[in-house]
Amino acid sequence: MNTRLRPLPLSGRPAPVVLAIAGLCAGLEIVFTLADLAGYSDIRRAAIIYGAFWPQLLGDWQPVFPGQRVSMFLSYALLHGSFLHMLFNMLILLHLGRETVMRLGQAGFVLVFALCAIGGGAGFALLNGGSAPMLGASGAVFGLFGTTIFWDVQRRRAVGASLSDPARMVGGLVLMNVVLWLMAGGMLAWEAHLGGFLTGALLARIVTPTPFHRHRNRAQRH
Template identity: 30%
Template sequence: MNTPPHNGPINPMPPYIVALFLVLVGIEAVLSLADRGIIGGAMGVGWRMSALEEYGFSPRVFWWMFENGIFPPEHLKRFVSYAFVHGTFTHALFAGVFVLALGKMVGEAFGAIATLAVFLVATVCGAVIYAVFVGGDRLLFGAYPGAYGLIGAFTYVLWLRLGQMGEAQVRAFSLIGMLLGIQLVFAVLFSGPKDWVADIGGFVAGFLLSFAVSPGGWTKILNKLRQRSD
């Protein structure tokens, strides 16, 4: 039986994207209430800093693990856990909006497992790129590298559609170009942190991973490899 079309004013949101959004916002809600002393009392004021130190991604710790060949679980978790802790309520809100908007569009094209894979792989790759090209002691935190991975997947979808229509595929990169342009301007004018490097890493990871995890992706790759070998 065919699923009847949705005629409501708002298109349904994939439940796994809603769940991801609620986790992000739920953690931030607790930290925001603690910042204001509403929960946790006097100790609650320090919850955010403690969470950042415990779950934020540290380039220094990354290089320590790499150089010593030691990878304890309490530090490996940082490759993912940093995405769920933010600096402020606004920081978390914008990340959540990105996840909702892009997650819905990518989810409709890719499905649940592939969409979540893009978010997680982009999160990990963003952290690695940040450690390699930025380094230092400043912690990386927030869901933006994962959200930019979803932007990369969405760009892949646009890139394919423009190619099928015979139009210039470079237009698919207009969104990421605009977002990175804004970030670079703010970084230059206000000497802000270089978190945008992790965002670029997340975007590239999301775009490249889409070639494999999109519907029929592996089949397309194998066909191209066979054509080259013939």
């Protein structure tokens, strides 16, 4: 018989490092939005030129500044195409960041966020054949989906619980990507979402191979 699990208890307030990343992304987008409204759209355009992920830079394009080929794997995750784009990503970040901080600490969260952003950029570079730049924190955010879902699967397997909930979550993410891709006319970086998700799941497997087995054994000893 399968066991049903309650969600892990998470503190109500996001950790300072999660708030800091969300605040940085929000602050940048507020500046760009206000500049757009004031007629200074060149400010956003310059940020995209210098900070977005340009897959052609991994080919025969020349960078605008030394190190851009490397820095773009992180900088793109701090920039967004619109206020709603940023708001959507940050709301998910604030929610999913709690469990990562709870398990790995604030430094661990920063590392996971950065590596998932890199994984998202790599996925986009490998799977996207277009010339448009890519920006947004969704690669890193989908990485947090990957870690959270992997940990949930791991926890359920440790106690013989049903995997239907994480399976539905994965199905929901796939459906959401299909719907958003159609709504955006194909201009959705699903490749970054996939790359980030797989990176996050892999990181969750590496950094916490059997946490719930350890917790269960510890509880039995006390």
